[in-house]
Amino acid sequence: MHRIDCPWCGVRDEAEFGYRGDATVRRPAADGDADAFYAFVYDRTNPKGWHVEWWQHVAGCRQWLKVVRHTVTHEIRTVAKAGDDVRAPSP
């Protein structure tokens, strides 16, 4: 069971959160073309290692959080607010 340290609420169980995948892809600007949207919607690195990803504290403060998590060990390195600039540590 994941335990995620919400910057607002403290450490909480996975059950309170929703997931939305890779947070390194960004929605293209309003004039983005088909390629840009393909990349946003479908193209994924799918790393075996550190992954920067979206989790929402649904049954809590309802904030979308940027979580840096290891996809093999499930270790969580960072839990940041949506606007924060966080990167995956080098493997």
Added chain:
Amino acid sequence: MSAPERLSPFGPEAKPGRHGAAGGTPVSITERRVDIVQVTAGREAEAPFADIVKDATGLSLPPAHQAAFSGEAMVVWVQPSGWLMIKPRGDEGALAKALAGVAGDAVAVVDQSHGKAVLRLSGARARDVLAKGCRVDLHPRAFLTGSAATTTVDHITITVVQVDAIPTYDLILPANFAEAFLEWLLMSAAEFGCEVRPPT
């Protein structure tokens, strides 16, 4: 406007009385009939809004996962720039209107008096009852009087506020789940015995 009596969201079966094991030190469960308004301040609106609340209720806006109370009034942090303001039941919609009137556009004021239900759970074993569904650590080293947490209990999103050291908790829950939650709570408390008190 004064409006007719509201129907309790806890359903017709929620009658005062004793449930579960006899003897021991039972916990008590009381429906709190209150008005609740959810307020969400826009950016930059938080500070002026805090003053407004202070003036209106005498309460400071509590920081993250805290609640502030004074008498029967309570303000509970629920999300960044978002609080629940709870007061004894008054005229229909009056609390929301009053707040909206003074807060203006920069603060979203939403009446939840019917959308949320409040149960007060109290007794020496209250913590043990909640531990059967509440995932948050309620141990006194981690959660004190004035602490608040929105979390899931029995799969339902509930805001838990510790009111005193007995311990007593106010459980703020979605009205549509009120009956289901009460059922769970009675089952979980049955081992210790449980007194359902008349609503206040």
Added chain:
Amino acid sequence: MSQPHRLAVGGRIDRSRSLPFRFDNRAFAGHPGDTLASALLANGVRLVGRSFKYHRPRGIFTAGPEEPSALVELRTGARQEPNTRVTTAELFDGLEAMSQHRWPSLAFDVSAVTSLVSRFLGAGFYYKTFMWPPSFWEKVYEPLIRRAAGLGRVAAAPDPDAYEAMHAHCDVLVVGTGAAGLAAARAAGSAGARVILAEQDFELGGGLLSEPAHESWRQSMIAALTAMPEVRLLPRTTVFGFYEHDVLGAVERVADHLPTPSDHGVRQRVWTIRARQTVLATGATERPIAFPDNDRPGVMLTSAAMTYARRFGVRAGERAVVFANNDTAYDAAFALHDAGVIVAAIIDVRKATPRADGAYARNIAVRLGSEVIGVRGGRQVSAVAIRARNGGAERVIDADLLCVSGGWNPAVHLQSHTRAKLAWDKKIAAFVPGSPAQAERSAGAALGIFGIARSAASGTRAGIEAAAAVGFRQASAFDLPAPGGDDDPRVEAFWQVKAQGKAFVDLQNDVTADDIRLAHREGYVHVEHAKRYTTHGMATDQGKTSGMLGVAVLADARGESIEKVGVPTYRPYVTPVTWGAFAGRDVGHHLQPIRRTPLHHWHVRNHGIFLETGLWMRPLYYSATRETGWEPILREARAVRQAVGICDVSTLGKIDVQGRDVGIFLDRLYTNTFSTLAVGKARYGLMLREDGIVFDDGTTSRIAEHRHLMTTTTAKAAEVLAHMEFYHQTVWPELDVRFCAVTDQWAQMSVAGPKTRLALQGCVEGLDLSNEAFPFMGVGDGTVAGCPVRIYRVSFSGEMAYEVATPAGYGERVWEAILEAGKPHGILPYGLEALGLLRIEKGHVAGPELNGQTTARDLGFDKMIKKKGDFIGRVSADRPRLLDPDRPRLVGIRAVDPSFERRLRGGAHMVEKAASTNSLGWVTSITRSVELERWLGLAMIRRGPERIGQRLFAAYPLKNEVVEVEVTSPHHVDPENLRVRA
């Protein structure tokens, strides 16, 4: 009720009380403090079960949860519980147990003939046969195999007992209460840490329970721990899994030692323990040695025989032979001797040991450099055949108990769950915990440390370190047990006796050393391949006692070290866990919490027939006589088409959206424009996912300049809110918008039908409902029966309709007031079914059309897609194959035959000719029409709009039905939308 094998004195049982119990319908008695195993042994019962494959007689092999052989069906009726280890079942008054996996009786088991042909049934034999003739596999062979397999039987009726979950948090979790665990818990507890101490046994003490010399220390430790307010003791609690993020699962057997759980009590609970640090003081398991017939009843682990004598006051046999490769067995042998068991000989594979002197002092014969090569007796050991290892003649020693000790395996399972790698400890010839991968450390025998004093010291260290790691410093020291002589286990790695006969390496699954060698010969040389091919270590005991033997035999066959070969992956559960315990309270009707609308109890009182839709309960229709079929639905729908009806639509998702940028935000959320919506007006909106597929729809009203109230579908309410928050918080944080879910705040009812206005005018105050003052898509406030209402003039049914919303607590009052006012106009409440009927007639899309596969264009919403400006899904919706005119598109269909005999069904496929198999699309929704008096529906058909007027067939091969239909516009009723504006 004599207990012939009960010792006169000693043990932790209460001889003053007697507990009657039954095994295989025979009556016996034991004492409080007994397990079923000790009570059976006390009564001289040796034969307890049959093995899985060969149905060989089996007895009690261990004294703990690692038991591979002695499994029974415990209790009867709805409480029957298969595969229960007699070694952990606490005796209670009236306990009933039956042997299992035998027929007709335990003593005479017909299936034991498999043993005679066992030479043909080597490992994996079934992969090589049963292939001819092909049809025989399913008809003949497999049914036979299935019947023969399996062990016990599950109960025939649902479980009457309750279970529950428990959530816990602690600084230090200590698993195990032997010398190491007690010391660790006390060290951590006295440092001030919050400690949980879990022990699977019903008594705390582990190995100490068989050490009378340390009893006072044990008691003082427990007393000290009990006195610490932040230490929680959990007996009868097995920690079954060590999961990620330092969460451990444990199961507490609250009432398994009672005939039934107490009133208001549960049988078991699953604990979810979030531990900042964990100390694994789980002890060690003794392991056997593989030799021919090492599975006979009467062959037992040496420590188990000792435990029966010392803890339970039971002689597991009269005359014992001990077969060992290590020194700990001597201590056990001496304990047996001191308890009055004759120890005929100690057969030691080693050439020498300092312990031999202790044996001679007790007049126990020791045969060094010897091995056991066979066991005499079928259902019970009668003698043991031995020989010198360097070759020598066979000698036979009479004995009814053969104690075997092949050394000790530290209980490393929990650590292995964390993916920590094991390390090989040559000194004890066993795997020990490797460096930790999570916040844990091991102590005592679990770490490969033997001796009470040394274990206690190791536990103390672990407890101090664990507490320190989370910021607690030890405050006060406590006494440790006095060191007790020579604690060196001195073991010589010795695994198998190579002699003729079946030497088992997995007692429960009947895997022999020969099976392992066969697997190796056939190329299944990796330990995981060998495991799977032979099923070694896959039984209910997961190879806890004999697993290492198989590994050792494989290593020998490979000519490699055990360290190199490794063990198969250990996974949860340390011991198997009851399903019910995991389910907790979430069973039967409580599987999911029920979500009720504010009108729920009105529906209940007024004969609503309910349907579970997601978590909601919604009335399908109303019928006092509980009719089935279409009649009640048609009645309700007719009321709407001809007069007026009222329907509870409180389940629709409602989101209050406020802020200066609401208009901009909604424009990006919906395919159509909302920024232009006037205050006091509602508009229908369509949302896409970013891949261009329709996500959700609903009407949204502008309540004030900077405030909108959105409605979503019932099913998607939560998803839509999360979706909005996602885009707001992560993509467009600059927009000033705030969301608040208000679904629960409102009771909402749709009042629809040509007489709606008349009905509402009879009860609504403060709002002019005339068409001029309050046109279609208007929004306004008023009161009904003194309650505030907000009224939206929107229509799902296609009739003139008003949706009336009121704060939830007034729902019933408003609903009843409208019913009262509508009475003269023939008002009826209508349910989900009539609602569906009406919307299908009208051609409004819902769940079956918005199924995640359709685009806005597919649904005929081309006009709702704005040409300018960004919105979610805009770009992806224009991918070429989503624009393909050949895609299925929404149309209406009507049965050509107006009689209701040949019914249309949802899920039918559209085909060109009655016999065609080429699908042109499918039927999404159907209904009996009250307006057109025939079956009609909606369908997604390739080039559908181009086919309007054509005849096609709705094929439903599942029922061999084909119905001819005409393709029409989806709007079967009032396509001009006159009624809604009337």
Added chain:
Amino acid sequence: MTHYSAFRLFIEGLRDQTGWTRAWRDPPPKPAYDVVIIGGGGHGLASAYYLAKEHGIANVAVLERGQIGLGNVGRNTTIVRSNYLFPENNLFYEKSLQLWEGLEQDLNFNVMMSQRGVINLYHSDSQRDVYARRGNSMRLGGIDAELIDREQVRAMAPILDFDNARFPIQGGLLQRRGGTARHDAVAWGFARGADRHGVDVIQNCEVTAIRREAGRVVGVETTRGYIAAPKVGIAVAGHTSHVAAMAGIRLPVESHVLQAFVSEAIKPVIDCVVTFGAGHFYISQSDKGGLVFGGGLDGYNSYAQRGTLPEAEHVLKEGVALIPILSRLRVLRQWAGVMDMTFDGTPLICKTPVPGLYLNGGWCYGGFKAIPGSGWCFAHTIAKDAPHALNAAMTIERFRDGGTIDEKGAGPFPWLH
């Protein structure tokens, strides 16, 4: 190599099983092959087998980084069926099912294919219609499917809860030809079968790079040296993204974890495969007597082959809700496998932008049943350098051009499929 038969078993029984030989050889890698298949799971081994058997291409190596058969093929809930909605899927899976039906004899290895029937339960009319759409699609494609009512479900699986359920059972979509097969045996049987045809099954040989010259594949770097091959097929399931990335290919694939469970062995209680329609739970009983069951994905990207506590609670509560008499039974073991989830839930069997490189992946949680069919189609695609009609739609391009095959309608969220 020893032929398997009852007669042979008899003979070997008489001579203490001494005559059996290795099921497959353990050859060292050769410097070059006509085709290299990366991945010794079900798909890789079946592909090699059919390359040799159907196309006469036997100079093939299957390179497995660890031991064959210990990936998903050796850890799944073994359900075999062809009850899919879209013809692009159901015709493909039907081909696979037909191959399953003769696999024992074909491979001379008893993979215990057992057609005891698969029931997908429905609990409401709307769910029935969704299943009916699927069942009718199957029937139009010539595939067996039946829509059964509550009483028919009861007759097949009387132990389900028909009386006290939160979500009462209304009926089910039944495919009688569906069932289960023995997971391990499938890997071993194909390995042995491929080996018999001359394929080299090479274990402990991890591919670390894909070498290209002038844009074309020429071979692979491995932990056991360079191996040349003009054609390379990827069949690495959970690791598809990584191996594809070795050739510069990025995919709409994420790795997610699915868990499975087995109970203690008990006497037969359920003969068919049952899938709960009001949650995520499916169950069957193995020939050994253990109940094998599972639920949904963990819900987040993961390569951890490890069971979790929330999923255990989730799956077991649905298990007890569906079959209350299992409440007192014990669950024995919990494990997990890494799924290569595509963004529409449908697999990829196709050529790639790199000539000579072929892709077989995106199996999600349903690739066990696909093993023979996928091997057969992939072999065809590699041998002919063109897809078979059965896998023509299973391309990477479908995500760009909007031709996704989204059976569930869950959209581009792999963890929801």
